[in-house]
Amino acid sequence: MSKLTKRYGPVTALDGIDLVVPRGVTFGFLGPNGAGKTTAIRLLMGFVRPTAGTARLWGHDCWRDGVRARADLGFLVPADALYPDMSGEALLDYMASLSAKPPVLRRLLLDALELGNDALGRRLNTYSKGMKQKLALTAAMQTSPALLVLDEPTDGLDPLIQRSFEGVLRDLRDRGTTIFMSSHDLAEVERTCERVAIIRDGRVVAEQTIADLKDLHRRVAEIIFAGAVPEGLDSLAGVHVVEREGSRVVLALGDSVTPLLQFLGDRDDVVDLLLSPPRLEDIFLGFYDSSRNGHDTGEPIGSSNAPELAARMRE
């Protein structure tokens, strides 16, 4: 995507996005509702025309040369956008025929997603939302496309099938498939994706590997004391008090934990100590919190708006 912009009247949905997804990578595209994720995906698919800039797949312009851009692409069609009068099997056959590629992965996917032959013989108007989602996922991936574009792929799937689906994604990545997915499930993105882009107000605010993103952010220590939280924690090198409440304190740590461990080693009132690496969810919430506070530190925690944003993400 190069300077990709989409405006709907006075509303700017995407504001000059520059983003390159490397081949063979599982790439997460993150942002809350209204951030511009779906608009970017629709531009990639050629469903809408960019106001400015270009979206390209394999070097082909998605709007002007859409047929070639989508030549070897699997797209997850929304589960409620399938022909209700077709049987599952007929729909898979139809979608494979339009792709002009044999459905080489169909059986594997149906087994992994636990969609049986009896279900495939039934009309889609008898399917639950989860079954439709499984069928849509199978339809997107059955021809083993070189590029997969998935918008909320695990929406409607139960946790066991979600894990199975993540295994399928890893298998596809091992086969060299490039996967571009948006998801509200940040833990899932953390488990499946190698790189992520975080989008906010139509702009990409971060684009890195998950490992690099975590390296840039602080670990978290939660300590419970027998009595009140002692003074002096703030003055330790690389330690920042995020939250203090009664006998519990949450700290953000810099590169070294030695000053903190030395401080605690001199005390006998430490009841519990929990050290956690930064989670993608915390990093993500940090980006949004900092934007609301008017600066872009990307600090992960201590957000008064985090619960609200987390709730929006889970919607």
Added chain:
Amino acid sequence: MSAIVRMTGRVLRSGLPGLIALLAGLALFEFVQPLVIASFGGAQGLDAIMDRIPPALQAFTRTRPEFLALSGLAGYLSLGFTHPLYIVLAGAAVIGFAARALAGEIDRGIVQIPLARPISRSAVYMSRVLGVATICGLLAVTGPAGMVAGLLYARPQGEFVYGHLGAVALNGLALFWAIGALSLWGSAAASTAGRVVAWAISLLVLSYFIDYFAGIWTPLQAIAFLSIFAYYDPTAALVSGHANGTSVATLAVVGAVAALAGLVTFTRRDLPA
């Protein structure tokens, strides 16, 4: 080409029960026409009844003496092809398909199925044009086929040449094509099937009444050419055995221009989420 045919087959199958019901209704309606005429004693029996209708009412029902004198049984039978119910049934089939096949699929997101694959918007649109053409062909032959069955069954008195129904079918095909292509243009621009149906029915009703009242109210004659029904004359076709070439060509061109405008509209528009 094969992808276009596959897509056409799919959109036709998704509305097949409704289409079959409308075609059956159309065939039944035309089947009944000869039975009704036979029950009045054929063309001669109807002539006697029509003579007793006041001239003003004759004008209103378009059964003027000159019409009766010239047309005979063929003229009475042709009323089955200008009757509002015939137009409504045929219009519902073609407008319903055009609205559902594009705007309906845009509204429900189903259009993403082909468009997410290496298939151009032009191909998706042309598959719908092919669907409209198929339905127009079915509509054009179903009515005459129903009438043939009715004639063979009832055998009303009066002269009739079965081959003349071919001219009616040709004129009907041109009319339905124009209606279907105009509806498809609306469908290419809209995002809900309901809006297309409302727009197309309004256009159809307006067009029908311009043509109808232009026949009995002189001031409207100046704009009668704007109505697509001005180019639809099944009576002349059934009596003479020839569809007016200019009229058929006009309807064909109206349909072709509308279909082309729809293609341009659909390939340039944004699809709603």
